[in-house]
């Protein structure tokens with residue numbers, strides 16, 4: 001097991017076009033295989049912006065994003081192909097992220113086509129395996145997104161993101177639009193994928209219980225800066241920053257006793 | 259004394275006759291705090307809309323819904339207008355549902371205050387500032403001049419709450435009012451709702467899929483599934499010893515999430 005990072009942010013800052021102020025500033029984070037990472041913080045803290053940089057969808061205003069030790073070069077097609085194969089993503093809203101006009105088979109198979117990994121029967125087999133892995137029935141492939149509930153749609157999105165066996169799954173609030181019961185099932189699914197396929201998850205969430213269940217490492221963001229990071233066990237078990245403590249004490253709890 | 263809200267055998271159907279809520283019976287006493295809990299699609303929102311006579315076009319309700327002495331089912335718009343606001347007022351999950359994007363927040367709050375209390379001019383401005391202060395919005399003068407999009411999600415939800423409280427409703431209906439908010443903002447909002455309704459002995463019907471959230475502001479819960487009531491009871495009792503398998507699954511899910519946190523000693 002090597003410990004060199006798959007993905008790295010090296011003192012990155014990002015300012016949106018037309019604005020002087022950086023929305024994230026001087027952030028360094030590393031994602032190592034087998035060590036899932038949570039980015040937590042309030043809305044507007046800059047979590048999605050960080051994820052977009054990790055995905056190569058936004059280029060840092062300063063600093064560097066590295067993939068397998070090399071600077072990420074969005075124009076380098078060979079590197080980008082390797083990158084897309086290794087790093088896939090899932091978004092918060094399972095209604096907006098799936099094309100309603102396409103059959104599930106086509107949606108889930110998309111990365112296989114665009115990365116030219118497989119076609120025809122071979123692609124069909126991989127799609128079937130991905131659907132099975134996320135707990136969807138085989139006939140799901142012939143149906144359309146609107147025929148599925150929110151939790152099932154998130155499973156479809158996860159099947160698409162994992163069909164090419166990526167090393168890293170970037171997930172932006174993947175369960176916050178879901179009911180508590182569905183949320184638990186999707187968390188279980190991600191935990192199982194980590195276990196069985198060696199997938200490493202980088203997850204944005206403000207739900208600390210989900211973070212605790214899935215991620216070995218946690219970085220807490222406040223207004224574009226990392227205020228605390230480290231092993232989830234210590235960040236959540238013995239938070240040193242006031243903001244982390246406030247996040248923890250805000251988690252709604254079941255009543256105890258009767 | 260009769261209940262503030264008495265729902266008997268409520269059935270809600272689509273235009274084509276499909277039942278979405280079936281034979282629902284429950285009541286809320288004056289000052290009582292009831293939680294409605296269930297997975298999405300279980301009929302919680304339609305039930306709260308039926309209480310205010312706000313069902314979408316084409317949907318019909320049968321049975322009986324008596325709010326503050328007024329039969330809501332089949333009532334005229336005039337009757338409904340008389341009971342909305344004072345009998346019951348609602349806060350939705352998405353605060354923009356209740357807010358006009360093109361109107362300054364102060365004017366939106368002023369409107370129901372003027373109508374109900376007949377105040378104008380300086381007295382009305384004072385009432386608006388008080389309404390904003392009551393929901394603990396800092397700098398109410400600035401907030402009153404703002405348009406909805408200039409406020410954060412949490413601030414907007416407070417404005418929506420201020421509007422719902424403007425006419426001192428006997429029943430505050432809150433439909434997932436914190437689901438779209440950050441956890442810290444959610445915690446503040448739950449605190450605020452809890453304090454405000456206790457202060458005024460206001461009754462609450464609080465809707466959520468999250469048992470831990472509902473338990474924070476209510477004493478009794480009604481569990482719903484597929485448009486039916488599954489069970490109801492004291493919230494502590496239901497969490498401690500759920501009677502129905504469905505409720506047990508809800509409690510187990512919530513516990514499973516908590517246990518991940520607790521395994522780090524992350525609890526307070």
Ligand SMILES: Nc1ncnc2c1ncn2[C@@H]1O[C@H](COP(=O)(O)OP(=O)(O)O)[C@@H](O)[C@H]1O
Nearest residue numbers: 016017023041042043044045046047048049050
């Ligand atoms: N397209 C954009 N243009 C300008 N500012 C943006 C844009 N997207 C996000 N921002 C701003 O950047 C900051 C961080 O946003 P974001 O990364 O989306 O935060 P989070 O995901 O933590 O809620 C916020 O202040 C937000 O208003």
Ligand SMILES: Nc1ncnc2c1ncn2[C@@H]1O[C@H](COP(=O)(O)OP(=O)(O)O)[C@@H](O)[C@H]1O
Nearest residue numbers: 272278296297298299300301302303304305314
């Ligand atoms: N306007 C509508 N037309 C048809 N069906 C609807 C409409 N609104 C809600 N429904 C259906 O009614 C059921 C109950 O919905 P709702 O009360 O919104 O559930 P909840 O609030 O518990 O998530 C769901 O199956 C939903 O799909």
Ligand SMILES: [Mg+2]
Nearest residue numbers: 047048049172
């Ligand atoms: Mg975001």
Ligand SMILES: [Mg+2]
Nearest residue numbers: 302303433434
């Ligand atoms: Mg609803």
